[in-house]
Amino acid sequence: MATHSYPGLLARGAGAGAIAGVAAGMVSLFVVETQIRAALAVEEARNAGAVGHEEMFSRGVQVVGGVAAVVVVGIALGAVFATAFAAVHRHLPGGSDFGRSVALAAVGFAAVGLLPAIKYPANPPGVGQAETVNDRTVLYFSLILGGLIIAYGVGRLHGLLAARTSWPAPWRATAVAAAAAAAVIAVLLVWPAGPDAVPPDVPATLLWRFRLASLAEVLTLWAVLGVAFGLLTEAPKSGRGAEAGNPDPVRGDYQGRGLR
C-alpha cells in the first residue's frame, strides 16, 4: 500500500515548490531584473518632464518583492501540484514516481507556462495599457484553462485508445500527439490577439530579451518543481524501501545506488 499520506505528499509539494521558487527567484534576480531595469529606463525617458507619480516602494524593495513573489507562488503551486499528482498519477507516463512527477511538470509547463507565453507573451513594465488590463487578464486565464482542458483531454484520449484499440504504443502516442497539436493550433487560432500595441520607444531587442528571460524563469519554476518533487517522493527513507509491503525492484535498485 501507499506509504505516503496525503499530508506527507502535500509537505513534499510545498517543499519542492519552495526550492523551485528560490531557483526561479535567482533567474528573476540575475536575468529578468536586468531587462526590467532597461524597460524602466525607457519608461522614465518617456515620462521625462511629466509629473511623476510617487512609487510606494523603492526599486530595491521591488526587486526583493519579485523574488518573494515567485517563492510564494512556487509554494502554492507545489501544493496544487502534489494534489494533482495524487489525483492523476495512475495515468501519467514515466514508469516511476520520479518520472511521473517530471511528466506532470512538463504538462503543467506546456499548458500554464508555454501556451500563454506563445499567445500572450510577457511584457516588461511600460508596455501594457492600463485600460486593457481586464481584457488581457480574461484572455490570459481563459487560455490557461483551455490548455489544462487540452492536457486532460489528451490524457483521456490516450486511456481510451489503450482500452478500445489494439494499436501498438508508438501508433497510440503518435495519434495522441497529433490530436494535441491540432487542439493547440486550434486554440491559438481561436483566441483573439492581445489588444495592446507595443509602444514605438520600446526596443525590439529589449522586448525579445525580456520575454526569453521571463520564459526562462517560468521554465525554471516548473522544471525544478518536477525534479524536486520527484526526488522527494521517489527516494526511500532509510530502511523503508525494504519493507515487505513495498516490493519494488526499481526502488530496490535505487537503494543499491545509494540515491537518498
Next chain:
Amino acid sequence: MASPAVPVRSRVPGLPWWSLVVVAAALFVVYAVLQENGVALGQVAQVVHEFFHDGRHALGVPCH
C-alpha cells in the same frame, strides 16, 4: 493504464475531501500575489500589488 510492461507500484494515496480546500487556498494565494487589484483585499491590494510588481511582470501575468 494498459501500456507499461512492468507496472511499478506507486506509493501515492487517495485524496481526502479537504484536498479541495488546499487547492482553493493555494490558488487564492497565487491570485493574491499575481492578480489581486482590490476585489478581495481592498486597500491592502495596492501594497501587495506594488510589492510583488516585478514578479507579476517576470512571470508573464498581465499587468498595467
